Amino acid sequence: MKSFMIDQNLKELTEHRTVELPVACYETRINQNINGYIPLHWHDEIQFVLIRKGEAVFQINEEKIVVPEGDGLFINSGCLHMAEEKDGSDCTYICLNVSPHFVLSQELFSSYVQPYIFSTNLSYLFLDRNQHWAKNILKAVKTINQLVQQKKSLYEIDITMQLTLMWKNLIFNGFQLEYDQSEMIKSHRMKQMLNWIHLHYAEKITLEDIAKAGQLSRSECCRYFKRMLNKTPLRYVLDYRIQKSLLLLQHPETNVTEVSYQVGFNSTSYFISKFQQAMNMTPFSYKKIHMGIN
Template sequence: MKNFMVDQSLKELTEHRTVVLPIACYETTINQNINGYIPLHWHDEFQFVLIVKGEAIFQINEENITVQEGEGLFINSGCLHMAKDKNDSDCAYICLNVSPGFVLSQELYTTHVNPYMQATNIPFLLLEPKELWAKNILDSIMKINQLIKQNPPYFEIDISLHLTLIWKNLIINGIELEYEQTEVTKSHRMKQMLNWIHLHYPEKILLEDIARAGQLSRSECCRYFKRMLKKTPLNYVTDFRIQKSLMLLQQPESNVTDVAYQVDFNSTSYFIDKFRKSMNMTPLAYKKYKNTSPFVK
């Protein structure tokens, strides 16, 4: 998956369905993404990750965590997350996304699935193979990936069985569920501000505009971004504009000056400077590289 599509609210647009079941299971190499990393996004599906090569730094909501080869992650529904390669390790992982309503039967969903979706103290769980429950989950992720590749008779039933095993092992680790309305409100406000930026990035944006979208003061808005994204709101705007410029630069007829203005840089030289700091190359060099790279699309 080279081009990672999200909507204005950062909700992933990828269709999470690779078989007749409401799941997707695929292998991805982080640095082959158009951005060179997996950008910030969220989705309604649960996500299970198994690192098969290298190591990655995942950010889930406010927390950063390093995940090494052989380890994995459970990322809860609706949580903002992103991933970057660590130490140029050419990190690759299997990603399993599954609709919460498909994990267990409808009769068991209310009791055994929904409480975990709502729990604010489980944005993610690190899956370490030294823990038996986690090893069982990682093994099932691998088996589901193999089943989809091999397509044996009745493989959909086998996938359903492995999903049941995954969920049983996840809940038997004994974590105490907690629910805090303040955490829900924080997440909602952050998504509102990000959504506003993604709708208005081609326009002039002031800190007051972003804060108003989240119903916050300017200082509280800055605290949200520092805590969640480790950068200021306006630095995030600049980074997002650079991200949006990548697709534009890949169009054969585009030129650097036009792209700069399309993403609301009112100076080509300023755009080039910010682009170089973000991507370690100039926009023109990036354009030429993508025109000759096998990973253009």
């Protein structure tokens, strides 16, 4: 089991550096995460995904997309995203995270990278292996993954060559860029509300509190959450509290009652009921499994 670490702003805390470059490339099984899925998060790095096995459902900002085996995604810098496997397919994928400033030289960054990073209509691109430009990108992801694992002489230079090739193919796709100030504001407000929840989840939270954090009315706040997460703000709070309880339950010194209050429930019985609905087992059963108790 792996704990996917994010801070109060939903920014991923994973160190995206597995070589002497601002690049991380690794394979991950979605169901091995402590939550059973990759929770909502964002990072400054751009991300390329290649599905090696099974199928995944990704959500990027407000959109959901199914990505089958052999295909992939480009996810832009700063975009909220999450992933879960589809239909118990035991999905495994290669994840390549790259600092935007490292994609091309400093002289070329402002002309050929920055416009894409700031575009409000380019939250992601589906990489269809049957399209020539996308196939080239997916092939380069595989190559970089091999380079990182093998670490042959001068492999860092080979990685930079592959990144240049990938970006050239992405631009070659001919995507028309747009810059919508209202979309930037929406994204910022959503992150503000989620940030507030992640700071205050252990306290009593009302809909008005969440709306105030995003400088919205209660009805508009509900529309934001429905559009982005397909759930109400208070349902998100409940789910987030359950997520936070999973790690606490794995500590040998904690008990179910303590955990319920630590994550913001004011009733142990209510916590047990909601945990069982979410996880198909009681908190105590979960604790027994992950503590190796017979």
